[in-house]
Amino acid sequence: MPGPLSDQVVVITGASSGIGRETALMLGRCGTRLVLAARGREALEGLAADIRREGGRAVVVPTDVSDAEAVERLAETALE
Numbered sequence: 001m002p003g004p005l006s007d008q009v010v011v012i013t014g015a016s017s018g019i020g021r022e023t024a025l026m027l028g029r030c031g032t033r034l035v036l037a038a039r040g041r042e043a044l045e046g047l048a049a050d051i052r053r054e055g056g057r058a059v060v061v062p063t064d065v066s067d068a069e070a071v072e073r074l075a076e077t078a079l080e
Contacts (some may be wrong), residue, residue, distance in 0.1 A: 006031030011078045013065055016043035028056030032041045037063040 002008060010027055014020035016021035024034055028051035036044050041062045048058040061077050063070045 009033045009035065009078055011035040011037060013037045013063065013074075015047060016040050021047055023065065024051065024058070025054075028058060029054060031056065034058040035061055035074065037061050037065075037074050039064050 005027060010032050012024050012027075012034060015024045015034075015036040021040070024036055024047060029035055032067065034048075034056055034057065036048055038044055039062060041060065044060040044062060048060050051058040059077060061074050063074045065071055069070050
């Protein structure tokens with residue numbers, strides 16, 4: 001069983017809007033370290049700023065999940 005959310009790293013694809021955005025905000029409030037992915041950098045940066053303003057931690061990785069190399073970079077960032 002995983003430990004507390006504050007000890008976890010979570011990758012959220014589709015984080016720039018809808019349920020992905022709301023999930024990121026909720027997890028950010030729990031102290032989860034977030035790796036935010038979607039195609040649009042601007043929306044991701046805005047979300048990351050909102051999370052950080054509330055004391056959360058978030059890294060932005062613009063990613064098109066249909067691009068295998070981009071997904072590999074996303075995974076490498078999450079592991080770091």
